[in-house]
Amino acid sequence: MKINISKLSDGEHFYTFIVKPSDLELDEKRFNKPVYVDATLEKSKRQLFLRANVYTVGRFQCDRCIEDFDMVLENSYRMYYVYSEEESKKYEPEEVVVITPETNEIDISDDVRQMVLLSVPMKLLCYEDCLGLCQRCGKNLNFETCTCKVEAIDPRWAPLLKLMERESLGNETEN
Ligand SMILES: [Zn+2]
Ligand SMILES: [Zn+2]
Numbered sequence: 001m002k003i004n005i006s007k008l009s010d011g012e013h014f015y016t017f018i019v020k021p022s023d024l025e026l027d028e029k030r031f032n033k034p035v036y037v038d039a040t041l042e043k044s045k046r047q048l049f050l051r052a053n054v055y056t057v058g059r060f061q062c063d064r065c066i067e068d069f070d071m072v073l074e075n076s077y078r079m080y081y082v083y084s085e086e087e088s089k090k091y092e093p094e095e096v097v098v099i100t101p102e103t104n105e106i107d108i109s110d111d112v113r114q115m116v117l118l119s120v121p122m123k124l125l126c127y128e129d130c131l132g133l134c135q136r137c138g139k140n141l142n143f144e145t146c147t148c149k150v151e152a153i154d155p156r157w158a159p160l161l162k163l164m165e166r167e168s169l170g171n172e173t174e175n
Contacts, residue, residue, distance in 0.1 A: 001037065001112060003050075005081075006104040008043050015039045017112075021056070024113040033057040037112055048081040048099075052108065054115040060124045064132030065140050075119040081106055 001017050001024075016038050021031035039052040053076045061068055080096045081103075082088050088096045099106070131141035136148040 001109045002105045002107045003039075003041060004105045005041075005043070005048060008041075008048075010043050010045070013041045013043065015041065021116075024109055024116065026113060026116060030058050030060065031056060031116065032059060035112065035116060037108070039108070046083065046087065048106070050079045050081065050106075050108070052077055052079075052112070052115075054112055054119070056116055058116075058120060060120075062126040062130055063124050064130045065126060065142055066133065067126055067140065067142075069126040071124075073116060073119040075115040077111060077115055079108075079111060 001019060003015060016036070018034050018036055021033070021035055022028055024035060026035075033056055035054065035056040037052055037054050039050055042049040042051075054074070056073050057070050058073050059068060059070055078095060080088075080091050081099045082091075082096060083099060083101065085098055088098050090096075097106070126142075133139065134141055134146045134148050137146050139146045
């Protein structure tokens, strides 16, 4: 994913890239759909300013129900390409790259790769209200119901359970 800047005129330029995840060294088990990037590069005498949107689809395993699911991933970033260290101090370190007047192209592959990885949420859920698996019988509660909960509160045990609950509450307040 390289942009040739050697003969670029001042002003805005638009780019679209579609690449295979393997070209970005992304794990193909997780990322098996193309990565799309649309970018705007604004060139002026002092700098180049890039804004990019990154899209792809990842395949993950749900933390709750352990089913595989696809998730659309989206991220965006910006980057300033400047011609001196002095100039670079104006920007956040992660948003600036120093280039020279001889720089012919800028490679955005590493940044795009980072953006894809950062777009993966910490908690992976097939959907927000996923019911997960029954802790007892292992059934996927999104697709079927089980009777485990009913059995757990066997009416004969109810008074004892209540007592135990009260006991533990009592202990908590003492501490
Ligand atoms: Zn799930
Ligand atoms: Zn169950």
